[in-house]
Amino acid sequence: MTVYCFTQPIQPGKRNDARAIFEEIRTSRREQYEASRRRLGIREERVWFQSLPGAEMAVVYWEGDDPRGALERFASSDDPFDVWLKERGREVYHFEPGQTLEEDEEVFASSAGPVSGVTETVGGVTDTVRGATDKLLGGREKEERPGKSG
Numbered sequence: 001m002t003v004y005c006f007t008q009p010i011q012p013g014k015r016n017d018a019r020a021i022f023e024e025i026r027t028s029r030r031e032q033y034e035a036s037r038r039r040l041g042i043r044e045e046r047v048w049f050q051s052l053p054g055a056e057m058a059v060v061y062w063e064g065d066d067p068r069g070a071l072e073r074f075a076s077s078d079d080p081f082d083v084w085l086k087e088r089g090r091e092v093y094h095f096e097p098g099q100t101l102e103e104d105e106e107v108f109a110s111s112a113g114p115v116s117g118v119t120e121t122v123g124g125v126t127d128t129v130r131g132a133t134d135k136l137l138g139g140r141e142k143e144e145r146p147g148k149s150g
Contacts (some may be wrong), residue, residue, distance in 0.1 A: 001043070001065065002063070002064065002065065002066065002067055002068075003028050003061065003062070003063050003067065004061075004062045004063075004067035004068050004070075004071070005039070005059065005060065005061050005069070007057045007058065007060070007062050007093045008057065008058045008060065008089070008093040008094070008095050009055060009056070009057055009058075009093060009113060010049070010056040010057060010058055010092060010093055011056075011093065011094060014054055014092040014093075015049060015056055016091065017091065018049070018058060018092040019049075019093045021085075021088050021089075021092065022047065023083075029084075031108070032080075032081035033081065035081070035086075036074075036081045039079070040064075040070040040073050040074055040077075041064040041065050041066060041067070041069070041070050041073075041075075042062050042063070042064045042066065042067060042070050043063050043064045044061070044062070044063040044064075045055070045060070045061065045062055045063075046060075046061040047059065047060050047061070048061075058093065060085055072085075090137060
């Protein structure tokens with residue numbers, strides 16, 4: 001299992017519009033969304049909005065066998081839901097999937113090893129999130145760590 005994170009700047013004044021996209025996905029487009037993610041190989045997706053001085057960002061977390069490849073497949077997809085999501089994304093983000101795919105540069109990676117009480121919960125897998133933030137951050141795939149027994 002691999003993890004990939006990327007960011008999308010939210011256009012000024014469009015945070016509520018961006019939130020409305022996710023509300024529509026949760027309700028009337030749920031089945032289309034789930035079919036899209038299965039087709040792309042994304043097992044888990046999470047999105048956070050982060051406020052920065054003078055800007056707001058959407059931070060996107062994807063988990064799957066090849067989430068970076070999923071982003072490439074999404075960028076070129078002509079599936080009706082994917083096309084709708086890309087169009088809506090352009091309305092509220094400075095979004096162009098190809099720009100998100102620019103090369104990552106890993107600038108730091110570290111692992112503190114197992115954390116007491118946490119490794120049992122996550123089955124001994126320590127995640128190192130691989131991502132890209134406007135060419136500033138990069139990452140690598142998850143590392144398997146032995147879990148505690150008993």
